[in-house]
Amino acid sequence: MSEPATRRYRGASAEQRQLERRAKLLDAGLKVYGDIGYHAATVRGICHEAGLTERYFYESFANSEDLLCAVYEQVIATQRERMVAAIATVAPDHAAMIRAGLTAFLAFVQESPASARVQFLEVLGVSPRVDQLYRRAIETFAQLLRGLSEGNSTLARNVDMDTLSVGLVGAMVGIGSRWMLSGFAQPLDDVVTTSHIIFSGVMEQLQRT
Missing domain, CATH: 1.10.10.60 (Homeodomain-like)
Structure with a gap:
């Protein structure tokens, strides 16, 4: 044998x-x-x-940077999965889906400060390879946001949703980073409510344009 x-x-x-x-x-x-x-x-x-x-x-x-990239990709994948799962649990209402996604995004930041530090701070300025991964992650979340607007016939058609979605992701990253660095001084619900103002304001403006 x-x-x-x-x-x-x-x-x-x-x-x-x-x-x-x-x-x-x-x-x-x-x-x-x-x-x-x-x-x-x-x-x-x-x-x-x-x-x-x-x-x-x-x-x-292969080296330390290789591990950093793998850790970062795992963080992004986990956070995206949390957001997708949360969005799937609410009614097909754009405001509710956006709030569910924001809550999942920020809850993950609070639950895993180490993941948040990697996502928001440790990958910045390391190398062109890591920069590319960072841009890809931004696009991953932007694509998720664009998916929420699909099928909404009331939104303006003359708006570049690619650029807008990247800008909204930038707002999420900025808010999440600031909240993390504050030691999560504000309650999660307050941060979600404040963040949602940005998104609801944009949605309202899009419907007027």
């Missing part, structure tokens, strides 16, 4: 164990970046936090 193509350890294949180690490094990276920031972090420190030796770092990531 031929031997299996991959050896198993405690019921897990080599590929599964590597994925588990990668997940540990992602979690450790997020915690370390949240505690001391990307520029102060080291591979050794992240591996210590993950409970792994440094050789396991390089089986999944």
Whole structure:
């Protein structure tokens, strides 16, 4: 009988164990970046936090920037999933959907300050590669906003929704960042209500244009 193509350890294949180690490094990276920031972090420190030796770092990531990119992409994906799920739970009303999306966005920021620090601060000015990821993330949220306006025949047709949606995402990022840096001084509901004024005002103006 031929031997299996991959050896198993405690019921897990080599590929599964590597994925588990990668997940540990992602979690450790997020915690370390949240505690001391990307520029102060080291591979050794992240591996210590993950409970792994440094050789396991390089089986999944080429360098520190590679890990930062992976952590950032995971943060953005999780936040977007939260927003999509929240929007899906409300009636198909634009104001309600926008409020649900804003609440999910800001609740995630409050629940995971480490994720917020990575999203709002630690990825800025690192490298052209990270800058590109940041722009892609902005476009991801802008696309989600544009999706909320689809099918609304009352909105003006002469408005560049691509530009407008990016501007609204910029407002969300600015508000979320300021709230995080304040130590979440205001209650979540107050921040959501204030943020919603921007979106409801824009929607009202679009219907008048």
